[in-house]
Amino acid sequence: MTIALQIDSVSHQYGQRTALDNVNIGLVEGQFNALLGPNGAGKSTLFALLTRLYRVQQGEIRLGDDSINRNPRALLARLGVVFQQSTLDLDLTVMQNLEYHGALHGLSTREIRRRAAAELEWLGLADRTKDKVRSLNGGHRRRVEIARALLHRPDILLLDEASAGLDVASRQAINKAVRQLCEERGLTVLWATHLLEEISLDDPVVILHRGRVLAQGIGRDVCQQSDETSLDALFDRLTSAKEVTA
């Protein structure tokens, strides 16, 4: 098992509030890695550190032997990101949104259009390229964000609550498409969610709660080690536990 990205002893404070407390997470290469956590667990803070929105205050994030602190530009080029809040421009067309992103990555317009057409086709949006994003439903907007995140050919894809707010059918379609990226293209995925039905017992799983990693490993093994029959039961037990006070 190869680790594509290692989060090593990372802590983060917002003033007096501890959002992440000595977090160690390894993303398994080519796999759909699930980051499970209820609201306030620290998932978005972790994404902000991974994408350098925030400086790493304590600890280290490494891709292979390279630290994101030492070599941020090269490492960021290897990451594709879908943030929790949509960052599409609603008044631009689907293709214009992708062109803007591709240009930021130094791709030629011709190359962007070629890649965008292929990704949008694969995601079932070939006929929407000239439509304004505003006219798309929530599920389709998410697909555009995935196409955009893939444009510069990252080998790691980070998705923060990518299916939140969508109907069941759209959630399932997006989850399936992202899993396909692991199986067919060998992408390493980090999928943050609080929805247990999106996770399989075969997935590498991290349970984060109040800034701490409470369980980590293949879902089935983590359940067995904790004497639980399902991830739902384990998640409920771990995240509803009252804080132990000294």
Ligand SMILES: Nc1ncnc2c1ncn2[C@@H]1O[C@H](COP(=O)(O)OP(=O)(O)OP(=O)(O)O)[C@@H](O)[C@H]1O
């Ligand atoms: N800018 C901020 N200033 C102060 N506290 C913050 C800030 N952003 C997050 N927090 C706090 O840090 C903790 C972790 O928040 P974070 O948003 O990372 O969790 P999350 O798992 O992404 O939750 P959600 O799914 O609700 O976004 C929470 O207690 C939150 O209130």
